[in-house]
Amino acid sequence: MNIHSIAIQETTEAVLEATDVVKVLGSGAGEVRALKGVSLSLAPGELTLLMGPSGSGKTTLLSVLGCMMTPTQGSVRVCGHSTKEAGPEELAKLRRDHIGYVFQSYHLFPTLSALDNVRLALDVRGEHGRAAVARAKEALATVGLLHKLRSYPRQLSGGEQQRVAIARAIVGKASAILADEPTAALDSQNGHAIMEVLARIAEDPTRAVLVVTHDPRIVPFAKRIVRIEDGRIVGEERAQQGEERSSVEERDADDERGVVVKRKWMQR
Amino acid sequence: MTVMADPFAMSLAFKLAQRNLFHDRLRLVATVVGIVFSIVLVTVQLGLYFGFGRMVTTMIDHASGDLWIIPAGAKSFEDPSPLDERNRFAALSANGVFDVTAVVIGFAEWRLPSGGTTPVFVIGSDVRGPGLHPWNVVAGSIDALAIPNTVAVDQTYFERLGVTGLGATAEIRDQKVEVAAITKGIRSFTTTPYVFTSLDRARAYTGTAANKAAFFLVHLAPKANVGSVQKRLQASLTDVEVLTQAEFRERSRTFWLFDTGAGAALFAGALLGVIVGTVIVAQTLYSSTKDHINEFATLRAIGSSGRYIHQVIIWQALLNAVIGFTIAASIGFVIVDQTAESALPIVMTPALTIGLFALTVFMCVTSAFAAIIKVMRIDPAMVFTQ
Numbered sequence: 001m002n003i004h005s006i007a008i009q010e011t012t013e014a015v016l017e018a019t020d021v022v023k024v025l026g027s028g029a030g031e032v033r034a035l036k037g038v039s040l041s042l043a044p045g046e047l048t049l050l051m052g053p054s055g056s057g058k059t060t061l062l063s064v065l066g067c068m069m070t071p072t073q074g075s076v077r078v079c080g081h082s083t084k085e086a087g088p089e090e091l092a093k094l095r096r097d098h099i100g101y102v103f104q105s106y107h108l109f110p111t112l113s114a115l116d117n118v119r120l121a122l123d124v125r126g127e128h129g130r131a132a133v134a135r136a137k138e139a140l141a142t143v144g145l146l147h148k149l150r151s152y153p154r155q156l157s158g159g160e161q162q163r164v165a166i167a168r169a170i171v172g173k174a175s176a177i178l179a180d181e182p183t184a185a186l187d188s189q190n191g192h193a194i195m196e197v198l199a200r201i202a203e204d205p206t207r208a209v210l211v212v213t214h215d216p217r218i219v220p221f222a223k224r225i226v227r228i229e230d231g232r233i234v235g236e237e238r239a240q241q242g243e244e245r246s247s248v249e250e251r252d253a254d255d256e257r258g259v260v261v262k263r264k265w266m267q268r
Numbered sequence: 269m270t271v272m273a274d275p276f277a278m279s280l281a282f283k284l285a286q287r288n289l290f291h292d293r294l295r296l297v298a299t300v301v302g303i304v305f306s307i308v309l310v311t312v313q314l315g316l317y318f319g320f321g322r323m324v325t326t327m328i329d330h331a332s333g334d335l336w337i338i339p340a341g342a343k344s345f346e347d348p349s350p351l352d353e354r355n356r357f358a359a360l361s362a363n364g365v366f367d368v369t370a371v372v373i374g375f376a377e378w379r380l381p382s383g384g385t386t387p388v389f390v391i392g393s394d395v396r397g398p399g400l401h402p403w404n405v406v407a408g409s410i411d412a413l414a415i416p417n418t419v420a421v422d423q424t425y426f427e428r429l430g431v432t433g434l435g436a437t438a439e440i441r442d443q444k445v446e447v448a449a450i451t452k453g454i455r456s457f458t459t460t461p462y463v464f465t466s467l468d469r470a471r472a473y474t475g476t477a478a479n480k481a482a483f484f485l486v487h488l489a490p491k492a493n494v495g496s497v498q499k500r501l502q503a504s505l506t507d508v509e510v511l512t513q514a515e516f517r518e519r520s521r522t523f524w525l526f527d528t529g530a531g532a533a534l535f536a537g538a539l540l541g542v543i544v545g546t547v548i549v550a551q552t553l554y555s556s557t558k559d560h561i562n563e564f565a566t567l568r569a570i571g572s573s574g575r576y577i578h579q580v581i582i583w584q585a586l587l588n589a590v591i592g593f594t595i596a597a598s599i600g601f602v603i604v605d606q607t608a609e610s611a612l613p614i615v616m617t618p619a620l621t622i623g624l625f626a627l628t629v630f631m632c633v634t635s636a637f638a639a640i641i642k643v644m645r646i647d648p649a650m651v652f653t654q
Binding site for chain 1: 562567571647649652
């Protein structure tokens, strides 16, 4: 095993699994090793936060885990499927079949209604017709926006737009929901509402949710926190079984000694 | 039981394309103007091409006869050199030939009643048998041409010929002629008026000897094989060519359209229209795609296949094509109507209309390639940084 990586043991079968992932971006003088041997697996039924400073490799890791990029070295498996040597179309299929995305700036289609924005995730899978509409409505109901299904993004608040984006991510029954700073553009009330929705989705035993964030206010929603710095995972913190979200314990893993340090999280 | 159609059965790709297109109305207008300009230009050029092609063969098309005996090497109907009447007799003796009629053509001077002259193109054949007679007769009759010194002229040329209708008189080669039949729409692409008359009068007006003719039209006996008779005649006659009507039409068309360069110029204009249209549509589609690049990246990020994205762009291109073509065709029909009575009418046939639509679709879809290449190079991970 790469000495810079920390293997995180999971008891259940991982939805997403990265092993010793190295990702080099750019070339020549502009070459950057964005990930330097990262191993991480996401188990279904839990919400994991990926935290770290700017430039630490969070987004690159999210891209690699989410099959938008292939690793330079190491391997990524999505629901048992390896991304190794996968071309753009194979990666797109893996995303389509297994992964739902939630973006910081929502990325909704301004010319489509909320319902159509959600339907689109089914449409790209070849699912059309009344059944697809029913599923899109169900997803909107899950995020509490059934009453806004005919609204266009410009007619929705930021929080509502993000909820539509979440509905789009979950409508295809994705096994992994990857959210990139989903609360960054929202006020605290809306951010809290979004995290409640994501936490509820993570309770589904078939789904894993990974949230990349800087926002310490959302820590209480996580079952697990993974910290990344300089392209390496430098710590993992996990809420103890049965513990209240507002008082979970963190464990930091030292990548060389494997020592687990526990400390109390600060309450929000 | 009535089965209701599912309104959601169609892919959202079309809706997305349509919304992308109509979202920026100014760009849509620019694109449509480009397509309309291009297709109207192509319509006019091809309409002129087909109109010209039709006009240069109109005499051949309206002649009755299965085979044409023409001077060897004659390039077109308007390129006569006299054939000897012996060819007619030789042809008449061939197996499978029922009749052979002479056609005399040539330029002559038409002296207006008010003084002055204008050139005319005289066409004469035996008015009592099959041959090359005026058509679209709107006043008088073909039979009236059997009366000595009578002619048929087209009403389009009344002013040029200084006549006003039936019974009007003028002179050709110092011989008095009287208008005994009037036609409508027999115009010459050379703008020189056609004057139909009997065979002997045509010889007199054009200075052709009594034993000479420009062409001979061969009428086959029932059940005679055209190819066999053609070969027999070609073998037995000297210094002539024996062509079917289709062959002579093609030769004449090829000469006027290509050997003279007229058709090439029209084609070049049409090609220019296609190039201009393709560039305009490609440019606008490309910039529209660039404007919606985040949306395409999002589509890619949520797992859409390349095929799905192609569909969106090609739907956009097809919508452009349909809107542009509808407007262009409407303008084209107005132009066709306005030029119908001109010396060189622009022709719009159903086949040409379908062909132009196919060309518009081809042009727009081809134009989509640049946009497709752009989109397929998108890194879906860019959605994280936007």
